């Protein structure tokens with residue numbers, strides 16, 4: 001075991017220092033963050049923020065591993081919710097054709113292709129408000145989960161809208177790994193984006209999933225006209241959940257023609273352009289606040305340059321969606337992604353085998369912000 005000391009001179013305030021000390025010195029994920037603490041971390045100079053996030057990442061994860069996931073739309077369009085960003089909402093005139101629930105064989109065949117291409121988590125999304133009154137569909141989806149789990153050994157995730165305790169139990173019994181239900185954005189900005197279900201409805205579904213013992217996958221979409229305060233509030237909500245999300249998707253909005261948000265970004269929010277700096281701040285802060293979560297770069301990744309994606313990995317991302325499509329939007333394909341990962345020295349994470357951190361054993365931040373990093377040889 002060896003150690004080295006790096007002196008950190010660029011942090012401006014003692015308050016930031018003590019909060020960073022708390023984030024870096026803790027050996028377990030904390031969920032007692034105050035909003036001021038989240039804000040202080042978010043506002044650390046970006047160069048240092050990313051360095052700290054990378055250190056934290058290496059305490060909790062194998063820094064070479066990236067999880068590859070593939071997301072299939074198993075029931076597209078016609079959703080009764082009015083999410084202003086979504087091509088699948090029946091409130092939005094996007095020209096998308098609604099389809100019925102895909103059958104088991106079709107879904108299984110897509111999962112086989114995903115596995116052959118090294119994806120280890122297979123996610124299935126349906127454009128529904130909720131699972132209430134969908135007993136037969138839920139059973140069919142449980143069968144999909146069971147077959148993919150048992151025959152392919154893949155991790156499975158579904159996103160089916162609001163779900164109650166009884167319904168989630170059926171999915172748990174079928175072997176579901178994770179259930180996705182995003183909070184989307186901050187509580188304050190949420191009502192600017194969706195009116196047909198509340199932020200608290202979202203939290204209730206997340207609680208139902210968490211209580212069932214299934215892993216929670218929840219995150220949001222950046223670039224919907226939110227402010228810096230909204231980024232901070234969004235991170236505060238996630239990092240103070242009773243249990244941090246096992247999976248935290250960060251989407252970059254694809255402004256789809258025919259959605260209200262596409263127009264609002266040109267008018268109401270024209271001065272609120274999402275910057276790479278703020279994407280990196282959100283990811284780095286999330287990594288420091290929720291060190292054990294898998295942070296996944298989700299929709300919109302295909303619009304980012306390789307160099308920008310590499311910065312996101314350096315900030316703490318360790319999962320990507322890859323494959324033919326991402327629900328109704330484009331996605332970078334497997335071949336391109338695997339070539340990119342190889343070039344940068346990453347390897348695909350194995351299913352159910354996220355390996356342990358293998359580099360940084362311990363970080364100790366002293367009061368003067370000198371840093372002792374103990375590494376395993």
Ligand code: SF4
Pocket residue numbers: 079080081082083086087088089090126127128129161
């Ligand atoms: S609930 Fe999901 S599918 Fe329905 S409109 Fe909102 S984002 Fe789209």
